Structure formats: structure tokens, C-alpha cells
Amino acid sequence: MTASLSAGATPVMDRLISRTVEKHRPLSVHFDLTYRCNERCVHCYLDHDDQGELTTAECLQVLDDLASSGALFLTFSGGEIFLRPDLYEILAAARSLHFDISLKTNALLVTPERAARLGELGVRRVQISVYSDIPAVHDAITKVPGSLRRTLAAIPILLQHGLQVKLACPLMRENLLAYRGVMALAEKLGVPYILDLTITPMMDGSSGPLAHRASVSSLLPVLRDARLQACKPQPTSATARPESVWPLGSAVSSGIESPAYQDLPCSAGHNSCYISPYGDVFPCVQLPQAAGNLRREKFDDIWYHAPQLERLRAIRESQLPICSRCEIRSYCERCPGLALMEGGNLLGAYERACALAEEKARLAGVIAPISALHRVRDAASVPTTPEAEFGLLAADSNSV
Amino acid sequence: MSTPAAVVWQKNPDLAWREIDDETVIISPHDSVMHELNDTGSFLWKNIDGKKSAAELAELLVENYQVAPDIALSDAQALLDEMSSRKLVVTVSATGGVSL
Numbered sequence: 001m002t003a004s005l006s007a008g009a010t011p012v013m014d015r016l017i018s019r020t021v022e023k024h025r026p027l028s029v030h031f032d033l034t035y036r037c038n039e040r041c042v043h044c045y046l047d048h049d050d051q052g053e054l055t056t057a058e059c060l061q062v063l064d065d066l067a068s069s070g071a072l073f074l075t076f077s078g079g080e081i082f083l084r085p086d087l088y089e090i091l092a093a094a095r096s097l098h099f100d101i102s103l104k105t106n107a108l109l110v111t112p113e114r115a116a117r118l119g120e121l122g123v124r125r126v127q128i129s130v131y132s133d134i135p136a137v138h139d140a141i142t143k144v145p146g147s148l149r150r151t152l153a154a155i156p157i158l159l160q161h162g163l164q165v166k167l168a169c170p171l172m173r174e175n176l177l178a179y180r181g182v183m184a185l186a187e188k189l190g191v192p193y194i195l196d197l198t199i200t201p202m203m204d205g206s207s208g209p210l211a212h213r214a215s216v217s218s219l220l221p222v223l224r225d226a227r228l229q230a231c232k233p234q235p236t237s238a239t240a241r242p243e244s245v246w247p248l249g250s251a252v253s254s255g256i257e258s259p260a261y262q263d264l265p266c267s268a269g270h271n272s273c274y275i276s277p278y279g280d281v282f283p284c285v286q287l288p289q290a291a292g293n294l295r296r297e298k299f300d301d302i303w304y305h306a307p308q309l310e311r312l313r314a315i316r317e318s319q320l321p322i323c324s325r326c327e328i329r330s331y332c333e334r335c336p337g338l339a340l341m342e343g344g345n346l347l348g349a350y351e352r353a354c355a356l357a358e359e360k361a362r363l364a365g366v367i368a369p370i371s372a373l374h375r376v377r378d379a380a381s382v383p384t385t386p387e388a389e390f391g392l393l394a395a396d397s398n399s400v
Numbered sequence: 401m402s403t404p405a406a407v408v409w410q411k412n413p414d415l416a417w418r419e420i421d422d423e424t425v426i427i428s429p430h431d432s433v434m435h436e437l438n439d440t441g442s443f444l445w446k447n448i449d450g451k452k453s454a455a456e457l458a459e460l461l462v463e464n465y466q467v468a469p470d471i472a473l474s475d476a477q478a479l480l481d482e483m484s485s486r487k488l489v490v491t492v493s494a495t496g497g498v499s500l
Contacts (some may be wrong), residue, residue: 012425012434012435012436013434015436016420016425016434016436017422019420019421020420023421025421027421028419029441067418070420070421071418071421072416072418072420072425072427074419087470098415098417098418099416100416100417100429101416120412122416122429124427124429124432125417162430297415394452
């Protein structure tokens with residue numbers, strides 16, 4: 001018998017992810033406490049009306065159940081979480097259950113007193129949405145005049161109270177060229193940042209936010225930016241710890257890369273999930289197929305027995321009908337939720353991911369990269385070479 | 401660092417931690433370093449409650465792991481010292497004072 005203690009972010013995290021994926025333990029949970037918000041961001045995927053949020057008591061029961069199930073990483077988000085008057089009560093309960101707590105907020109309502117309270121309650125990290133370092137650009141996206149000034153004022157206050165701060169910058173048409181300013185801002189503040197190229201449909205499937213999505217061609221300067229490539233850590237590097245900087249990625253993911261996810265589309269439903277303010281349990285906020293509702297069922301009953309989650313867990317990238325044959329798969333950041341919402345098929349390929357993968361492959365030096373989806377489409381289209389046209393004519397004449 | 405038997409141990413209240421399938425993962429919030437305890441370490445961790453000394457924790461090891469008392473005490477003390485050096489546990493003196 002030897003009681004042992006080991007440390008080091010990468011090996012411990014890798015082992016933890018491996019174990020939780022293998023046994024389907026809900027390691028990481030994203031819990032939206034409200035969809036109400038004091039900003040009206042043009043690209044937002046949420047309906048901000050309150051459709052019956054979980055009560056304080058219900059939230060506390062959910063936290064108890066999550067802790068019993070083995071959840072460790074807990075991200076509270078919204079909407080704007082500071083609009084929940086019981087936020088501190090919920091955070092205190094989460095702390096007493098020993099969760100590792102992160103928050104996502106626009107920080108408009110952060111005051112020195114509130115920041116101090118967050119520090120006392122053991123919140124580890126606060127992720128703040130910043131769309132630009134230029135007030136006119138940021139405020140036009142949030143539709144709240146003065147919002148950038150108020151958001152930026154909150155950051156030193158949070159840092160002063162011992163909280164880690166991370167900037168998140170979703171990139172869209174309105175702020176595409178602002179990312180360098182956000183990077184510079186983060187460097188000046190001494191905080192990490194994440195740039196996110198993902199603009200999703202609304203959770204009900206309507207496509208309004210997609211009008212703000214930057215075209216793949218307009219993203220080329222971002223994809224080519226040497227500074228972003230230079231600071232992108234390799235998945236196996238020693239920096240892969242919970243707070244690691246991943247400049248280009250999904251704002252809703254844990255940001256944690258691991259070999260344990262090899263051949264899995266992502267962590268959703270394997271060791272992570274999303275809970276809505278109404279108690280619906282989803283594999284991920286970007287995969288809005290409710291597996292159950294916590295007002296009617298216990299978390300464990302949903303997590304371990306919902307058919308939706310069991311089906312999701314059976315998916316392997318190597319068995320996807322189109323993507324498994326794709327020669328540029330390693331450049332692709334296919335999201336199963338977006339495949340469902342945009343392509344109508346959880347297992348399918350979708351245009352945005354394929355186009356982005358082709359551009360990334362081209363930038364990496366692959367000659368004439370083509371995704372499996374486009375190869376299939378090309379093969380199915382009418383041939384245009386003279387030889388092919390002649391062949392078609394001959395076939396037509398033979399069939400007469 | 402060794403501590404006298406009268407000293408009792410408690411978990412650093414700032415930590416995030418979870419026991420998952422007999423192993424415990426602990427996160428230090430200020431530096432985000434992750435620590436991992438094996439099943440025996442997890443057993444000790446669960447029993448670190450601000451009331452037990454190293455000797456009392458070692459007794460629990462003897463009862464549950466069929467290990468010789470001297471080895472149990474040595475192991476328990478070594479783990480507590482290591483965790484103390486990483487600020488995962490704190491000592492509480494007989495007078496109630498806490499030291500990191």
C-alpha cells in the first residue's frame with residue numbers, strides 16, 4: 001500500500017479525461033442560470049425571455065446531483081448571470097460542494113463589492129466577452145452604448161480580487177478586423193484570450209445569427225495570422241491545463257484538448273454536458289437535443305440512460321459516412337451540433353466546416369485540398385470537360 | 401515537515417476537488433495546478449476532516465488496508481507532508497489555530 005500524490009497539469013488532466021470518457025463521467029458541466037440579458041448582441045443564439053427558470057432550490061438540487069455524479073468543472077453562464085439575484089447563494093452552494101467554478105459574463109454589473117464576493121466564494125476564472133477594443137464596434141454588437149467602457153472597467157477589479165480573467169472574442173462580420181485589438185488588449189491586461197469563429201443558429205434552429213457570420217474567404221487574414229498560429233499550443237504540450245490559452249476555438253467548449261478524445265467528435269455527452277435555465281440537459285449548448293429535464297428526472301437517470309446520449313456516445317469519427325473518407329480531416333473542426341443544425345444530420349458533413357478545412361489545409365501547404373463532401377458533390381455534378389460531354393452524348397444516343 | 405500527533409489536519413478550504421472512481425483530483429485555484437491521489441490517498445483525503453491527527457489517519461489505514469501500523473503511519477505522514485508542502489492541507493493546533 002502506498003498513498004500517492006501526483007501533480008502536473010497535462011498528465012493529470014489527460015488521465016482524468018481518459019477515465020471520465022471511458023466511464024462516461026460528467027466531468028465538465030456548463031450551466032446557464034438565465035437567458036435574460038442586459039445586452040442584445042446581434043449574433044446571440046438565445047431567446048432572452050424568461051420561460052420559467054429553475055428556482056434557487058432547484059438549482060441547488062441540481063448542484064447536489066452533479067457533485068454526486070462526479071462533476072468537477074462547473075461553468076455558470078447565461079444570458080447575464082448577474083441578473084440572477086440568487087447568484088451568490090448558488091455560487092456558495094457550488095463552493096461548498098467543491099466544484100471548480102468558472103463564470104461567463106459581460107461584466108457590465110461587476111462592482112468592487114461583487115468582485116470581492118466572487119473572490120470570497122472561490123470562483124477561479126471569469127470569462128468576459130469583448131468584441132473589439134474600439135467602443136463603437138463593441139457597442140454596436142451589444143447594442144448597449146458605453147458597454148465596452150463598463151466591461152473593461154470590470155477587468156482590473158476582478159484581477160485585483162484574485163480572479164483569473166479571460167477575454168472571449170467571437171468574430172463576425174461586424175468585428176472581423178478587431179481581433180488584433182482584442183489580442184493587444186489582452187496582452188496589456190496580462191490575461192489570456194480566445195478568438196471564436198463559431199456563430200451558431202439560434203437554439204430553436206432559426207438562422208438569424210448566421211447573417212452575422214463572416215464568410216470563409218473573409219476569415220483568411222485571421223487564419224493566416226502568424227501571431228495566432230505562433231501562440232496556439234500543441235495538444236500534447238505541457239501548457240495544456242484547464243486555463244490554457246487556445247486562441248482559435250469554441251467558446252462553449254472546455255478548451256481542453258486531449259488524446260482521449262481521439263475518434264470522438266468532441267466531449268459532448270461523453271464527459272461534458274449543458275444544462276439550460278429551465279432544467280433541460282443537452283449534450284452541449286451547440287447540440288440542442290434535450291436528453292431530459294431535471295424538473296422531472298434526476299441527473300444520473302438522464303446522464304446514464306437517455307437514449308439521445310447513448311446514441312451520441314456510439315458515434316466514432318472513423319465511421320462517419322462522409323467525413324471518415326475525407327483526406328483533409330485533420331484540418332477540420334467539425335462540430336456534431338452544427339452538423340445537425342446546419343446540415344440536418346448529426347453524422348453528416350456541413351458546408352462551413354468543409355470550406356474552413358479546405359482553407360486551413362491550403363494554408364498549411366496542401367495542394368488543391370478538397371473535402372470529402374465537395375468531392376462527393378463534384379462527382380455527382382454534370383461533367384464539363386469535352387470528353388465527358390461527348391461521353392454523355394454517346395450514352396444518351398445509346399439509350400434512345 | 402513532520403508534525404506532532406496532537407496536531408490535526410484539515411483540507412485547504414480554497415480547493416476544488418472531486419473523487420471520481422476511487423481517485424481524487426484536486427485543483428489549486430490560484431495557480432490552477434492539478435493534483436491526483438490514488439485510491440489510498442483518496443481514502444486518507446476523505447478522512448482529513450479537521451479532527452484527526454496523522455496517527456489517527458494511520459489507524460484508519462490499518463483497519464481498511466491490512467497494512468502494518470508503522471508503515472501506515474509512515475505513509476500517512478509522508479502524504480500529509482507532501483500535501484502540506486503543496487498547500488492542499490493545513491494543520492490545526494490544539495488551540496484551534498490554523499497554519500498553512
